[in-house]
Amino acid sequence: VLLVGDPWLAWSAGFVLSVAATAGLLLLAPPLADRIARVVPNRLALVLAVPIAAQLACQPVLVLLQPGIPVFGVLANLFAEPAVPIVTVLGLLTCLLGPVVPPLAAGLAVLAWVPAAWIGLVARTTARLPQLGWPAGATGAALAAVLLVAGVLMLMRSAAGRFRALGAATTTLALIVVVGAATGGAVGRLAGTPGDWT
Secondary structure, three states: HHHHHHHHHHHHHHHHHHHHHHHHHHHOOOHHHHHHHHOOHHHHHHHHHHHHHHHHHHHHHHHOOOEEEEHHHHHOOOOOOOHHHHHHHHHHHHHHHHOOOHHHHHHHHHHHHHHHHHHHHHHHHOOOEEEEOOHHHHHHHHHHHHHHHHHHHHHHOOOHHHHHHHHHHHHHHHHHHHHHHHHHHHHHHHOOOOOOOO
């Protein structure tokens, strides 16, 4: 509906990331929580599944914006997660009350600043932490998308065994290629070129 009203939103990274995160929460979080609940209590499984699902769904888009896999992305989302509903509700109320009662809207905006500042602090802090190397551009995005689809196939209980096996094989192969390329390049740089090489 939003894209019908404003097709240019499709070029907005924020809009695309919001759609991807929402899709991840709706489609990936429940089966992920079920799988994680086999190891940890149900409540903790859901707390972990939400940021993992959002990160996985957003990763193909994030790779286009900045090549690399944020190692601490899920941890950052866990830290920011409690502030998001507060910012969302206060921000919505600010927008609704702005035209009607501007002073009240301004007060709500000031209140929303506190959790928003927390989210910004978490983002800035974790953005400085190391990232896992990943191919840039369309290749990296396509590889991340393939891994995402393969992971979804593995999570689907209703999927036939061969689809889950295909998903597992694709995921394993893609991870081997990416980790091998990143590790091989790092080892090559560390080893250097022999002095007598021509």
